[in-house]
Amino acid sequence: MALNIINPGLSTSIQDLGRPGYFHLGIPIGGAMDRFSMRVANMLVGNSEDAAGLEAVFMGPEIEFTSDTAIAVTGADIPVMIDGVEAPSWTALAVSKGQKLSFGFLKTGARIYIAVAGGITTPEALGSRSTYPIGALGGIEGRNIAAGDALPTGSAGAVTIGASVPSTMHRMPATPAILRMVKGLYWHRLTEASGQQFLADEWKVAPEADRMGYRFRGGKTLEFVDREQPFGAGSDPSNIVDGCYSYGSIQVPGGTEPIVLHRDAVSGGGYFTLGAIISADMDYIGQLQPHTPVKFEAVSMDEALSARQERHKLLDAIRSELS
Amino acid sequence: MSDIQSPLPGTFYFTPSPGEPAFKSAGESVSEGDVIGLIEVMKTFIEVKATAAGTFDSYVIDNEQPVQAGQVIAKLK
Known part of the structure; x- marks a missing residue:
């Protein structure tokens, strides 16, 4: 199973919860900017909370699935589309082989988290798959995702399709x-x-x-x-x-x-x-x-x-x- | 009549660099994929492209103004 990247969006990166322990050597902790949303996306698809997913900022990527799997999108409020049909966020969604995930225009918030059952299984660097482009660590050969990438995923655990987290349990900033x-x-x-x-x-x-x-x-x-x-x-x-x-x-x-x-x-x-x-x-x-x-x-x-x-x-x- | 929307939030520019003329002016023909403006965000400039062909009408946002994702930045006739 892989995620085929058709359009990467803007600076979309593979992130997990980060690589603490090297900051004294100048290697940042990295990991999702909104770790709460990353954890919840992983929970929804039956992953351990520190599995790697995608962090997209301000606009969504377009992704094709190479086999049947489950995904969840959390974080910023943005329309989630499966083959052009709007699907709920903060929910475990079943997707079929060949289907495409895309996004509408961002409404509120800034970063979108996409978890896939089994997690993304690119190689770890210093104990994490988080992408740190300046140091060329983690991600895909140390960089953000690009069109044409096929991101490998691990074996899925048990997923309850349709399980969702009510909006009262989301955590987003107030205005101001x-x-x-x-x-x-x-x-x-x-x-x-x-x-x-x-x-x-x-x-x-x-x-x-x-x-x-x-x-x-x-x-x-x-x-x-x-x-x-x-x-x-x-x-x-x-x-x-x-x-x-x-x-x-x-x-x-x-x-x-x-x-x-x-x-x-x-x-x-x-x-x-x-x-x-x-x-x-x-x-x-x-x-x-x-x-x-x-x-x-x-x-x-x-x-x-x-x-x-x-x-x-x-x-x-x-x-x-x-x- | 068709609208061109910003794909993401940031600061909008309708010229390629300061002092240069705007990407498009009224009455100019627009092909799908033509660059209409730039959005600056995270130290990067992202090109906004026309999603349909037509005749350029006007920019509806001033140069160097904040924009939201999905906000209309220009109109085609």
Whole structure:
């Protein structure tokens, strides 16, 4: 069984839950930008949640199936078509040999997840099939999918065709999207007024936002507390002596446009970071279209951990719903 | 009359590069597959192509404006 790629769409990539453990060597964690949706797509087709599927962004690919199988599409709201007939998303769908999957125009959200029974079984690189094109790791020979590719799939487990996850159990950002953050080591570099302004301003997703980082613009330029530049730091007030970045760090080069580092981000550098987006809200960022309004909200570590627990509980509830 | 829709969200451009004339002007004939504009997203420019033949009428979105997927960007006569 294979997935024949007729039209790859835009930057459609093979992703699983990522390759944690190498960030200290500069290899990003990778994996689905909206891991919640990737997990649920896999659950629907009877895969382990860390099986590899496809992540498509802003527009769908066109795919032909070489044998009868089951698929599920989750994530962004976009019409799903099987041989031109609309089919439900967040649902286990039976597809026959020779049938084609395609998509209409994206409505809300940004990233679509396509799971196939048995998962995509391209070779693993450093323990994951996730595609990291800049490092030529994972995916198909280290790249995104292309027209003419035949993606191999594994043996399917038990699938309940028609099983679906109700919309009350989907998890998509509000408008404006509220991104919760925990203030970090360098927050003190901002004046008190500037810190308050950053949290009060409405920002908009910049069109260049991608898997490495989500850039935002439209808020006021940050104001820094005066200091003597430390030895080894660059000359800009937003520079630091090089340090580590975490997944979700918010860096603001030049104090103008915040960038949230996402799954394919660099692991360190010389810009200060305001703090980090909480893990429970990172999936939301993967679903933000360009020009979407966003606000940052500071929360405590306890609130961040309870948000993570809530997300785990929702995944548990979906597992029960589908079992 | 037929509409050309943006295939994806981003920033719309109706010229190939700054200062150049628009891809199409009113009254010009359009063949299926002709480039009508560009959408910038994720540091990439994606060509928007005509899905039907006809005569170009007008752009309905200004240059360098945000667009949504499925939004009409130009009209054919």
